[in-house]
Amino acid sequence: MRRALLPVSCSLLLLACGDDAGPTAADGSGTSASTGETSTSSGSAVDESGTTTAPETTSSSSPPPDDEPVLAHGIRLTRLTANQAVQVELVRDGVEVAPADYNTRLISGRTTLLRAYWTLHADFSPREIIGRLVADYPDGTQLVQDFPLVVEGDSGDGGASFQWLLQPDQVVDGTLYRVRLLEADPEAATGEVSDPPPVLPLAGRGTLGIYTAPLEMEVVLVPVEHQFDGQVCTPQISEADVEQLARALEQNNPVQQAILTVREPMPYTDPIGSSGTGFSPVLSALAQQRAIDDPDPWVYYYGFLDPCDGFPPGLLGQAIGIPPLPPTPQMSQQRISTGRWFGSGLEPVALAAETFVHEVGHTQGRYHILCSGGEAGYDPAYPHPNGRIGVWGFGIHDFMLRSPTGGRDYMTYCSNEWVSDFGWELTLDVIAVLTDWSHAAAPPGQGEGVLMGALYDDGSESWWTAPGGLSTELATPGAAIVLDGGLELPAWVYERPDGDHVVQVIAPRPAALGSTSELELVLPSEAAPRRIEAARILDIVGG
Ligand SMILES: [Zn+2]
Incomplete structure (x- = not known):
């Protein structure tokens, strides 16, 4: 379910993960x-x-x-x-x-x-x-x-x-x-x-x-300023770190360039490592922050975490969802993910970059690839056994080769992660569409807004509104948001990837949200509807 801690998962899974050594020099020496x-x-x-x-x-x-x-x-x-x-x-x-x-x-x-x-x-x-x-x-x-x-x-x-x-x-x-x-x-x-x-x-x-087309990715890195227990813990991301993260993204994605910027830190005061709900609440906070910032619809948000209360055990990163393909401007609220920050410098950033590429991969529409066996919701269309990359890989920045049997798709939980031919083709179409928007005379409209709810494993919930829209074919059968007037709105309900069974709800933002006092969430898995207090919805779009 979760994105497992690599040093643990792969030391246990060496036999399953690697048939031969990791990257080799581009002359093939050693191979x-x-x-x-x-x-x-x-x-x-x-x-x-x-x-x-x-x-x-x-x-x-x-x-x-x-x-x-x-x-x-x-x-x-x-x-x-x-x-x-x-x-x-x-x-x-x-x-x-x-x-x-x-x-x-x-x-x-x-x-x-x-x-x-x-x-x-x-x-x-x-x-x-x-x-x-x-x-x-x-x-x-x-x-x-x-x-x-x-x-x-x-x-x-x-x-x-x-x-x-x-x-x-x-x-x-x-x-x-x-x-x-x-x-x-x-x-x-x-x-x-x-x-x-x-x-x-x-x-x-x-x-x-x-x-021949411009192919770019734009990512805003958000250092999460954790104010907790009398401490303040914030990732310090240097220019060299940003460059290294951009190169990791560029090596694994069909782009000419990845454009990364560092946003000012986002304050966050709830527990993270000791929350018992993984990174999910902080991921919701990042989603709210993106809705408030309202960047262009092609922009990815990625939060870096270095919590004062440590990391949730075994968890490396999480994404808010896996948007359907092809990408739409209405699904801009899906381009959000987060992961661990291990510190500034080559080695810690290399570790953080693996999670970064994986989580952003989810928000590009990529499902897991089966390798360790721990990957939930894997893509059955993947053509190579055991998550192997299948063909030789080559790094345009590090000039290293990755062997077809030694490298593993970056959507696996195995080590020696690299992009596969399968992943390259899939993300190329996504990147082409998003880059098209960014090069258009005006950014495309994102719709009338969405109502988003996160239902955590511990019974707590958070609700907010964000730019975007919901196309009716995404609606989950049997799920709805019911307004006090009796109006039923379709809802898309799914479990977040790499999460702790966190259920994400996305519905069209009710036009009458400001004058609605009570809403109900109907879920196919629950006999009775859940009541949502309108006053507890952070109405970012309406505010
Ligand atoms: Zn994942």
Whole structure:
């Protein structure tokens, strides 16, 4: 039910969680027994910490050097892939994959790693081979990028590879591309050029198919100022922390950028760690704060918590809901979640970022993915077993690779969390719609307002109104808000994800709320209606 504490859940679940180690450097070192070595003269240099630096373009807007390049002998190219977070096959067995058949979409304006794999003839002698990428852009410019590699054995399944890193402005729809392998020193060549030769695609230049649209996420981070028991406990979020959180979101989401801002702290005076109701009451307070602030409908709110009375045991974060897809401006009150703050600095923020990506994922419409077995309400459509990411993952900021079997979808409760091809496609459509609104001349209307109620496990409730609207198809059969005049309003009733059985009620805000003295909540699970005192409703929209 809840988002379990990672160090606990995954130390217990190592067998279920990880088939192999976590992230590896982008040259595949550590993943293949017979990897080549990257030359440090150019190309993606891999330092000892396992990160790569961007290769320098050997030339741009100019043809390859005049010296006739000699195709490499005794080596065949088999596959070419592109990776912006999840791997996309561009060429398989020498044949171009049509963009319509890509396993996920590639997006414009995002760092992209191309990788090519090879097999060797028996008489191949280890030596330096140059992988050359030639890209011809629709505007007539050309990019030539060389990647020298000492080749000693086959590249295997996704380990060592020839690599070319494209900068965001080099990822353009309709670009014609071809890669070939050349002898670094033609004198050292042995054997014959293979048949077919080491060129991809074999038949001629391939065409990159790129989804071209602005893709952004806007998140307001809310430090919760916990005033409790004579203390004040507030997360101190530095600029570097914000940058790190933005990068985590960007690595796991199909965006060109995540725009994060830190709001002024939100005071909160009730217990949190000792409340017995998880983060749910503070999540309701965040929902009320978002309604008061009334940001644009595409904006996510995320509360960071460092409570004076500690954390509720085992709970990392919670989201207010999983909105239906496609997203609508009326569901703006669903873009709210919260999670633990472990402190400023690389390691604590990395831990907080995992929960951040997961909880924001819920508010993007994502359900859990089954891995540990503890994930309630999981998505049955997920295509890979045990929550595996299924294809190679690549970090556009940390330049690390995640293996298809070692990485787990970030909506699981397992470790080595990463975005899957499934999650990438699903959130891309959501992000595209929200970004569309943000780029429109005027923000879309959000409806007449909603009445929201949170029913906690301990019997307490809170009620407020917020911007938004409820479409009738979301209404839960048998649920309603009944006004004292007898008017019945439909209500959407669901259990919040990662929660303590907290029931969330959303109904249209009654137009006559100001003159209504009593309301009743009818739930399909309860024989008698619950009375709601109108005076106890925080009417933010009407106020
Ligand atoms: Zn969750």
